[in-house]
Amino acid sequence: MYGDVQSSDIVDGGTVKTRTTWNTTSIDVPRCSDCKAVHTRNRKAGFGLLVSALGIGLGLIILVFGVIRALTQGDGLFAVLAVAISLVLLSASAALYWASRRRALRDHAERIALGIEAQTYQEQYPKIQALLAGGWKIGDKSTG
Numbered sequence: 001m002y003g004d005v006q007s008s009d010i011v012d013g014g015t016v017k018t019r020t021t022w023n024t025t026s027i028d029v030p031r032c033s034d035c036k037a038v039h040t041r042n043r044k045a046g047f048g049l050l051v052s053a054l055g056i057g058l059g060l061i062i063l064v065f066g067v068i069r070a071l072t073q074g075d076g077l078f079a080v081l082a083v084a085i086s087l088v089l090l091s092a093s094a095a096l097y098w099a100s101r102r103r104a105l106r107d108h109a110e111r112i113a114l115g116i117e118a119q120t121y122q123e124q125y126p127k128i129q130a131l132l133a134g135g136w137k138i139g140d141k142s143t144g
């Protein structure tokens, strides 16, 4: 978390620059091993969904690229290769998507059944609430 953000203008060789400073801190939110295991599984399913989305996007780009090249340059072999590669990529990504989606739904149902809060619930931790109330923000403010 970061807070105490302060901006001040400083003159550096005739130009005015804004200098921003802030403080950071990290809060450890305790959780039991059951909750940790459920949160880890939830994250894995989310990662699978992300990878499958990237795979589908890449597969579509290769497919369109191959078809355009076949139409504009009459490059039939290239188009066949591009379509073949994209179909393999798209089917693998679709399989990963459905597996990850099933997994995410199952993990969600498990989390609810066990009465375990989502990981975002960590923001309700009193020490974090106190910092948020004091104007602090979640994150490390690595930019800006």
Ligand SMILES: [Zn+2]
Binding pocket: 031, 032, 033, 034, 035, 036
């Ligand atoms: Zn727990």
